[in-house]
Amino acid sequence: MAETKKNLQSTRTIASLFGVTTRRVEQLKTEGIIQGEGRPIKYDLFPTVKSYIQYLSDKANGREKKATDQENESLKIEAEARFKQAKAEMEELKLQEFKGELHRSEDVEQITTEHVMQVRAMLMALPNKLAVDLAHISTAAEAAERIRKEVQTVLEDLSTFRYDKEAYHKRMRERANMQNKVYDEETP
Structure with a gap:
């Protein structure tokens, strides 16, 4: 053919x-x-x-394929099960966040940004802090030693930075309060 x-x-x-x-x-x-x-x-x-x-x-002629009531019920049950599973997973994530085992990316970003800004402020303060001292130093070796000591002080200050679980929980509570406030304003 x-x-x-x-x-x-x-x-x-x-x-x-x-x-x-x-x-x-x-x-x-x-x-x-x-x-x-x-x-x-x-x-x-x-x-x-x-x-x-x-x-x-x-x-x-009425021969069009239609889903049976049983198929529809099965699809409905599957959809409800997927919805309940997703809801349970969301609640588990919220619990992990509450326990401090999980952090939102925006919180990590904000904490990291604050830390970087603290480092920046310390480094930007070095020239003013050292200017007077270095003006009176006569040798390069002495100047290098003075700068090294000040950099070491900055690094020691930075090494004391610790994760503050309570500060994170405070952020979490503030976010929850803001979400509730928005919800209350939208609800008639």
Whole structure:
């Protein structure tokens, strides 16, 4: 049997031929009623028309495939189970956050930014702190030693930085209060 040449048509052409919107043609493709191929999607005219006529005939004669009540109930149960699972996972994450085992990225970013700004302030203070002392020093070795001591002091100050769990919990409570405030304002 000789292979027939495909007559590929655009979604717009098929929509015009069927008397429907292009969106409806896309829905028919998604539902598996008609088949498209390529990018952009094109439809082989003869098989597409034949499939659409078969679909309309089945629909007119009540043979259209419909989901049964049992299938619908099964889908509903699955959706509810996925929803409950997602809700449980969210609550578990909230609990981990409350316990301090998990931190929000925006909190980590804010704490890190504050720490970096503290380091920056300490480094920016060095020139003013050393200017008078270095002006009275006569040798490069003495100046280097004085700078080294001041840098060592800055590094020791930085080494004392510790994670403050209570400060994090305070941020968490403030965020929760802000969320409740927004919720209260939106609720009539």
